[in-house]
Amino acid sequence: MRISARADYAVRAALQLAAAQDTGPVKAEAIAASQGVSHKFLESILNDLRRGGLVHSRRGGNGGYWLARPAASISVADVIRVADGPLVSVRGVRPPELSYSGAAESLLPLWIALRAHVRQILEGVSLADVASARLPAEVSALTENPTAWTNP
Template sequence: MRMSKKAQYAVRALVSLNLSSHGLPVSLKDISEQENISLNYLEQLFVKLRRGGIVNSVRGPGGGYLLARSAAEIKMDQIIDTVEESLMPLSCMNVDGTCSRGTECATQSVWHGLGKQIRSFLASVSLEDLTDDCRQQSSCRVANC
């Protein structure tokens, strides 16, 4: 399974936001420059992240974005679900984990199990975990991922 650029950029942008915020709003322009992600693309992602309750926007001079709750409470699966359609390992799997071929699919149980393992792992990793990992690196820049 490959995570889309949309999911990768959302995670990178949120780590960057968490690293830069210090309790103050961070502009998308700053995140765009730090992460080398198009400002227009970030604007689209942050609309979804705001609607999904991951970030809050602050208007006006000095405005930008803040995390809507603590980084420890924001899990990777929530971020990906907010910007993506599905975490299923195969395109033929339905959102509920069933195969579009029904009982004709001999490998359905394997892929369903893989999907559950992937979701479980991503649900165990918080934005704070990712931010701490980044801080421990000597050259902490999320864009290096």
């Protein structure tokens, strides 16, 4: 699985909004500056998040963006799907739509298992979890293996 720059920036923007959830709308310029992201690119991402129902926006001097729901009810998977589409695909195709034959026949269950594992992690972590630096125990446990931090 590869996390695109678009998905990474979308999650980071959503986290900025989660952190400011009680302070009112946040301007796109402020998010872009705090995350070191291109303002123009971020505006496009925020518009996708708005169309996807994850954020609201208001124009004007007191305008900006805010989460459409509490941060605890928005998973990281929700944000990635709105910004970038399916969490796991093979050649741009969702695994259940694939078929293999011969020696590669058992490849499909591998892709399905990978998708299930990615979903389990990303759907199980909310914006509130990340913004508060309190990841679920099962996710934190995965990071405790030293090989998780190294390149093979």
